[in-house]
Amino acid sequence: MGPAVAGAAALALVLASCGTGEGVDAEGLEEAPDPTASADAGADGGAPAGTLVAALANTPDQFDPHQTTSQASFQVLENVYDTLVVPSAEDLSFEPSLATEWTTSEDGLEWVFTLREGVTFHDGSEFDAEDVAYSLNRIIDEELANAFRFATVESVEATGDLEVTITVSTPSPNLLANVGGFKGMAIVPSESADLDLATQAVGTGPFELVSTSAGGAELAAFDGYWGEGPSIEGVEYRYVGESAAALTGLENGDIDWTDNVPAQSIEQLSATEGVELGQTGGSDYYYMAFNQTQPPFDDVDVRRALAMAIDREAVTEAATFGAGTVNQTAIPSESFWASDYAPFEQDPDQAEQLLADAGAEGLEFSVMVPDSDEPAVASAQVVASQLAEVGVTMNVDTVETGVFLDRQGQGDFDAFSWAWVGNIDPFDFYHAQHLSDASSNFQGYSNPDVDELLTQAATETDQDARKDLYAQAEQGIVDDVSYLFYFNPDVVEAWSSSVSGYTARPDSAVNFETVTLTD
Numbered sequence: 001m002g003p004a005v006a007g008a009a010a011l012a013l014v015l016a017s018c019g020t021g022e023g024v025d026a027e028g029l030e031e032a033p034d035p036t037a038s039a040d041a042g043a044d045g046g047a048p049a050g051t052l053v054a055a056l057a058n059t060p061d062q063f064d065p066h067q068t069t070s071q072a073s074f075q076v077l078e079n080v081y082d083t084l085v086v087p088s089a090e091d092l093s094f095e096p097s098l099a100t101e102w103t104t105s106e107d108g109l110e111w112v113f114t115l116r117e118g119v120t121f122h123d124g125s126e127f128d129a130e131d132v133a134y135s136l137n138r139i140i141d142e143e144l145a146n147a148f149r150f151a152t153v154e155s156v157e158a159t160g161d162l163e164v165t166i167t168v169s170t171p172s173p174n175l176l177a178n179v180g181g182f183k184g185m186a187i188v189p190s191e192s193a194d195l196d197l198a199t200q201a202v203g204t205g206p207f208e209l210v211s212t213s214a215g216g217a218e219l220a221a222f223d224g225y226w227g228e229g230p231s232i233e234g235v236e237y238r239y240v241g242e243s244a245a246a247l248t249g250l251e252n253g254d255i256d257w258t259d260n261v262p263a264q265s266i267e268q269l270s271a272t273e274g275v276e277l278g279q280t281g282g283s284d285y286y287y288m289a290f291n292q293t294q295p296p297f298d299d300v301d302v303r304r305a306l307a308m309a310i311d312r313e314a315v316t317e318a319a320t321f322g323a324g325t326v327n328q329t330a331i332p333s334e335s336f337w338a339s340d341y342a343p344f345e346q347d348p349d350q351a352e353q354l355l356a357d358a359g360a361e362g363l364e365f366s367v368m369v370p371d372s373d374e375p376a377v378a379s380a381q382v383v384a385s386q387l388a389e390v391g392v393t394m395n396v397d398t399v400e401t402g403v404f405l406d407r408q409g410q411g412d413f414d415a416f417s418w419a420w421v422g423n424i425d426p427f428d429f430y431h432a433q434h435l436s437d438a439s440s441n442f443q444g445y446s447n448p449d450v451d452e453l454l455t456q457a458a459t460e461t462d463q464d465a466r467k468d469l470y471a472q473a474e475q476g477i478v479d480d481v482s483y484l485f486y487f488n489p490d491v492v493e494a495w496s497s498s499v500s501g502y503t504a505r506p507d508s509a510v511n512f513e514t515v516t517l518t519d
Contacts, residue, residue, distance in 0.1 A: 043085035050517035054239040057260035064197035066144045075510040081186030081203035094176045108171030117164040119226045120210040129158035134190035149178040170459040176426035206513040231516040257495040263321035278504030282491040287483040288417040293444035298358045303481035305354035317486040318373040323490040330429040332488040364393040364412035371398040426470045445482035
């Protein structure tokens with residue numbers, strides 16, 4: 001998805017990714033007008049039961065799916081919008097959504113999507129191919145947040161009332177992930193140009209956005225939904241940045257679900273009566289990046305020295321309390337695309353020697369970290385103590401998320417640390433962050449060989465050959481310390497025992513469509 005916010009979230013995912021969801025300032029959000037459709041029917045045609053109260057750790061910046069890169073925004077929008085295809089909850093393989101089927105031409109240059117009949121938007125308008133063409137072309141033409149995903153797309157055209165054809169310049173094996181990997185690729189009405197989508201989300205999903213405020217958002221079940229329909233009346237999102245407050249609310253029944261679960265609370269929660277804990281291996285990653293446009297980080301040996309100075313096991317334990325897996329690359333070991341490349345062992349003596357040879361003895365710098373992300377802050381603090389052992393002073397500069405994003409975009413940092421979230425295809429893990437001219441390459445990394453490998457991998461249709469190309473590119477990225485990777489965190493969420501039908505997903509998507517509530 002991206003940087004947790006834009007640097008995972010993201011996203012990165014960063015988010016950073018996507019980099020773990022861009023939780024940002026909600027200033028400017030207003031009360032949205034009531035949608036035209038009501039919410040008075042459930043999946044069985046009867047009245048949905050109850051409103052689920054969800055406490056988000058971070059605050060959305062806005063609700064335009066094509067503009068935001070905030071994971072917190074997508075945690076709301078996941079329930080409001082649909083995409084052409086959607087990752088399955090089990091293995092993240094792509095399943096039909098607004099598209100019921102698709103075909104690819106023999107040369108791989110034309111993708112034809114057959115669209116679902118009988119779909120309506122929350123404003124009552126009928127869904128058709130023009131809406132898909134408008135939505136994807138809006139991203140491309142206005143160069144919005146995910147325009148980079150369409151680098152090979154030559155055209156998106158409505159070739160029938162319920163048929164869309166996407167023509168690409170070269171084979172694009174990751175096209176399904178690019179059009180359906182997360183709700184940044186949501187389909188909006190073609191007549192939405194006059195709407196303020198930042199506050200007036202109009203989708204085809206199971207819930208419709210009723211209102212927004214600085215403190216939360218309200219969704220209502222959409223009785224015109226094309227699927228089976230939600231079994232609850234709605235969702236009340238509350239933005240609760242303090243984990244203690246979120247967990248107290250969960251335990252006393254004021255909150256039904258939360259993602260604000262510190263790793264140190266996992267053991268306690270797992271033994272708490274009335275609380276269910278969801279934990280699964282995730283596709284996010286945490287990292288630190290150095291500003292390679294300025295000395296001394298323009299010297300690869302300085303970056304390698306720092307990579308040799310740290311103990312990733314200790315970093316991971318401090319940040320995740322066992323709910324994470326050490327990784328010197330971005331892609332988690334469960335993925336088909338994973339490798340076991342791990343060239344750096346902690347070697348303080350070698351690190352000191354490299355720093356001395358580079359003339360960087362007594363190095364002092366600051367690392368910028370979003371104050372809302374506890375694992376990122378904990379990681380930075382441990383790394384700072386480890387670097388001190390090789391004579392390096394790293395000051396941890398915790399800043400509000402909006403400040404982080406602004407300074408990151410301006411290149412106003414020595415180093416920054418966060419996460420990318422919700423990644424699926426290897427394209428999501430590496431392209432936006434490490435291609436020389438990529439949109440989220442804030443660190444200023446440039447390696448022509450890596451550029452060529454990533455470019456080739458993006459169009460390679462043989463899966464094994466594509467995996468090999470990514471493995472080669474990955475080695476260059478790791479060897480050059482474009483990012484200093486730490487670990488892949490587990491996805492950890494908690495909910496009341498009165499909630500059934502919810503699953504914690506490896507892509508961090510929060511979907512309440514199948515949830516039911518009991519007393």
